[in-house]
Amino acid sequence: MGNWFKSGSPWIWMTGGAVSLSLIAVLGLLLLIAWRGLSYFWPATVYEWQLQDSQGHTSTLIGQLYDSEQVPSERLIAAGYTFSQPPEEMVTRYLIKTGNREFVGLDFRWVLATDIVSRSEPKDVAIFERTKNGNFYGYPLAVLNQGQPVASDNLPLTLAEHVNRAVELSEQALDLQKQDIGAINYQLERIRLKERKLELDHALNADNQAELQSQTDVLNSDYLVLENTLFDYRKQAERDSVVVKDMRGAEVTLNLSQVLHVTYPNDLNLAQKLMQWLTGMANFVMDDPREANTEGGVFPAIFGTVFMVMLMAVIVTPFGVVAAIYLHEYAKKGPITKMIRIAVINLAGVPSIVYGVFGLGFFVYVLGGSIDQLFYPEALPAPTFGSPGVIWSALTLAILTLPVVIVSTEEGLSRIPSAVRQGSLALGATKAETLWRIVIPMASPAIMTGLILAVARAAGEVAPLMLVGVVKLAPTLPLDWNFPFVHLERKFMHLGFHIYDVGFQSPNVEAARPLVYATSFLLVTVIVTLNLTAIGVRNHLREKYRSLEH
Template structure:
């Protein structure tokens, strides 16, 4: 036994076991998040329950079974709930998602199984997805066109056709409002700032005023034309309505311009459910959020996360590489260099919220405020760069991840044999040429390793971003068709902050819980995608310059 311990075999097995347990734990957590997140998009059966109370009254409830649990009867008795004729020790209750938010006080309600006297899943029950007030559950009865009932031989096909028509008109109206009308508003604001800038310089002449007013008048005329077209789209979209009977037995008229989709989950086969599953995932990835981020998609958050990480990578990589080259190739081996290395290593352990406070105070208020006073005085007192935005978020996270890139790059530089440097210098190359043509190409895999670690940390950071740029809902993306196309002063959405907002700030916690898991899985997928891209580049560089190492 003593010889076995001396051989080092126990430590090998202990290390292998620890790595295996860690890997299994990570895969288990990922599987749990994926299951709970992706199951949200699978079409669940719609139940129609008849629930009878102790006083003999009955109520019809329509909804999806969201969860179930076993509870002891003693707990119910202590809370004042008494069930006549039920003598078991435990009781099963189910949590139903009932929707119909404008008519039902709660989206979710608990129903105890002993009170259920009827449980049916009719094929004609429908789930109506709406842009406002959440899903609506009920029985579609007929269509209305301009308030008049429409005769229909195939109601489902006619409903789907009119939904597609309304969705297409709504998309045209949204595109018109965001692109053409948005561009006009952007240009009007540019004219306003130009007038203010000329006034501050004392160059606001009559000719300049006439030119600006003529441009503004032309934009207003164009705006009137586009506004009439916008109203026409909205009026056409509001032509149709759908009449649905809800669980109260009341016929409710749903305007078609608010309906996004209608499904009949109880009448779906396996292939139909699979198609609907992938369709819902696609909508989740490509659409904008709705209902205080508790419904709809997360495309602005995906775009903001990727854009901010890429901008951070562009900033941190050159600074980190230059700092590592100086420390390893130029700085002397003295006390000052050792202090700098210790400081760089210690910076990696500073809490991220400290970086956020520093970014808010230094970059936003000091640097951004100074830029506004020098370059954008016409916009004051409304700040341009003196307010949190995507640029300050990227710079703050670049400083946060800078130690990782420096340490990784310096380790890569230290692994390059000194004979290569000496051979290059002996052949007449300067030190700068040696660095550019020999050292940096060979150190590029280590640089990419540092960048991978930086991306992995930056993409998941939330605390500093809450201070320097991220918001709950951003009306515009940092990139659009208006010059200069990249608007680094704008605020943005982030998947990490979206998870925090939906999970802890949502007024409807039960409805938001699946979105938390789905967004968490999506955030991990985005990080893995960015890392795999960087790993692919690193492996390519490693193979390309492998011959130089020999």
């Protein structure tokens, strides 16, 4: 036994065990997030409960079962609840998603098992996913066309056709509003700023003012045409409605312009449920958020995260590589170089919120304010670059991740044998040619390693972004069809901040909880995808320049 300890084998087993436990913990966490997030999109069964409280009042409840827990009966009695019969020590209560927010008030309610008389799974109950007020549960009775019932032998099929028509018209109206009408508003604003600039430069005269006015008149006339088309789309979308019997027994008329999907989850087979599950995940990835981010999708947050990270990578890579090359290849060993290295190492330990404060003070107020004074005086006092935006977020995270790129690149440069440099110089190459053709290609895998670490950290940072550009809901993306097409001054959405906002700032906590898991899993997926892409590039570069090492 003593020889076994002296051989070092126990430490090998302990190290392997620690690594295994770490991997199990990470995989377990990812599986938990994936299960809780992806199960949210599975079409759950809709139940109809018959309830009777301790006073003998009966009611009907329609909804989906979300959770259950055991509650001590003594705690319920102490809270003022009266049981009709002596309860057991523990009582089960269920969390039910009821929807119908405009009539019920809350999306969720707790129901005690002692109050349940019966429970059924009706096949004809439907879930109406709406643009506002959440889901609506009930029994469709009739489809109305301009207030008149539509004759149909297959009500679900007729309802689906009318819903698809209304959704298509609503999407056309939304595209028209965002693209065509948005482009006209953008051009009108540019004309206003151009006129203001001419006025500030004392160059505004009758000729150019008349020219700008004629351009404005043409755009306004086009705007009126598009506005009439928009109103026509909305009027057509509002033509149809559906009569639904809800849990109160009342007949409610829902306009189909506010309905996105109608599903009958109790009447679906396994293949149909799987298809609806995939459709729900696709809609979550591709749609815009709504209802204070508790409904809809997260596409703007995905786009903002990826766009900001890629912009940060473009900024931090050349600066980090140049700094590492200077420190390793050109800087002489001395107190100044030593202080620079210590500063780089210490920068890696600075809290990220400090970078956010620096970015807000220097990039936004000083640099952005100066840009506005020099190049956009006509827009003042409204800031253009003097307010938080995606460019300042990318620069702030570039400074935050710069030490990682510098250290990783320096380690790669130090692994290159000095004989390679000397051989290149002996063959007549200059030092710059040696760096460009020999040293940097051989160090490119280490550069990509630093970039991978920088991307992994930047994609998950939230605290500095809250100060320099991220918002709860961005009206437009930083990339569109309006010149100059890339708008780096705009604010953006971020998956990390979206998780924080939905999880801690949502007015409907129970409805937001599954979205927190789904968005967290999506953020992890985006980070893993970016890292795998960078790892693939690194492995390709490593194989490409492997011959230089020999």
